[in-house]
Amino acid sequence: MPGHSHQDSHAHHDDSGGGHGHVHEDMFSVEEAYERVMAAFAPLEGVETPILDTLGQVLAQDIDSPLDLPPLANSAMDGYAVRSDDIKGASAEAPKTLSVIGLVAAGQVSSQTVAPGTAIRIMTGAPIPDGADTVVPFEETDEVARRQSGRPLDQVEVHSSLARGFHVRPSGEDVKKGERVLESGTVVRVAEIGVMASLGLSKARVIRRPVVAILATGDELVPADQPLEEGKIFDSNSFTVAASVAACGGVPRILGIARDNLEDLHRKLSETAGSDLVVTSAGVSKGDYDIVKDVLTERGNINFWSVRMRPAKPLAFGHLRQDGGRPIPLLGLPGNPVSAMVAFEMFARPAIYTMLGKVRLARPMVEGILTGPIYNGDGRRVYARVEVTKKDGTYYANPTGPQGSNILTSMSRANALAICPEDLPSKEAGEKVQIIMLNWNEEVDL
DSSP: OOOSOTTTSOHHHHHOOOOOOSSOEEEEOHHHHHHHHHTTOOOOOEEEEEGGGGTTOBBSSOEEOSSOBSSSOEESSSEEEEOGGGGTTOOSSSOEEEEEEEEEOTTOOOOOBOOTTEEEEEOTTOBOOBTOOEEEEGGGBTHHHHHHHTOOSSEEEEOOOOOTTTTEEOTTSSBOTTOEEEOTTOBOOHHHHHHHHHTTOSEEEEEOOOEEEEEEEOTTEEOTTSOOOTTOEEOOHHHHHHHHHHHTTOEEEEEEEEOSSHHHHHHHHHTTTTOSEEEEESSOSTTSOHHHHHHHHHHEEEEEEEESEESOOEEEEEEEEETTEEEEEEEEEOSSHHHHHHHIIIIIHHHHHHHTTOSOOSOOEEEEEESSOEEOSSSOEEEEEEEEEEETTEEEEEEOSOOOTTOTHHHHTOSEEEEEOTTOSEEOTTSEEEEEESSTTTSSOO
């Protein structure tokens, strides 16, 4: 059992209103805190980016096609390019015989013209030769029989009467030159990268990824690769926050661990210059060392809040002043690992999405049946860690064990958060519950 720490054993600060912090702390609902945080964020500027690196980002430009797609009419089948007039009335019983004057493969352009009574053998994707208006697939001719009997392929019998334009993909069928193909504000998925590549684009202007500076605080913390002394714990928050930043499309900058002294905190906070957001963990609840609050307040306009939620009651938010630079938004997460993850989910993730230019900020929500109780002892909104499964069309939310804010493995077992509202003392097994899906459709059937 780890010793008392910012990251692992401040559950009593998380969950009580005690302490004598001299920094004024406001109590907000989740919605009030969310609105105050989100008011500080807007989309960042666009940057030219290689298209393969734009996955998940938001276009900062409209994309109009510089060409017709396909550029030339081409064949949808392997077969013969013919004039439809030449095969009118053709059938297996009364075939039409044409002279084969050449072959055209994908990537080639035939220099020959299909004159009356002639055909050119053509492969899928090859441009339609002049004079032809229809493609007859191999299987609707006698080509296979000719090959098997050793007859030359200088002629072909057509066994079908196909209408003009059959199996021909017209020029510009997909996209016309000058047509708006992708609009500014589109989130780039795999298909959009394919579309841009098909237009010959190697770069696109997208809203840049926000750089998020990440700072853990506390004398008890030890980096993951260092020996663990008695009374110390490994720093997990730097990694969970950095992974969370990367997962929602930001660029994490881990600054390391700031010790609980003025000099070290000031030095670490000076390293945040150039970031778009600073995320700290620990040092923000009423029972924590006031030194973190003092330094943050001294260096910026930071407010310390209590949010009516469990876990993650203590939160700090404001702006950090930079020498000669623009103030940087700072979000101070609680130190308990689960509290830090839930606070990140509720406030930092939508802020990062907003900076990325995304407009769909909320996770998917479903209604399901609880398989175990959620208790609410003090009128806060409880976000309980649950594993959601689906059976016979119904979602079931199974609590993942003890819900203490220091029990990080309970998050590892969860794929969702089930909500017990502020005004209910509990949600019991068998009751319906609203569920925020964290890993949607990765582990749960739709």
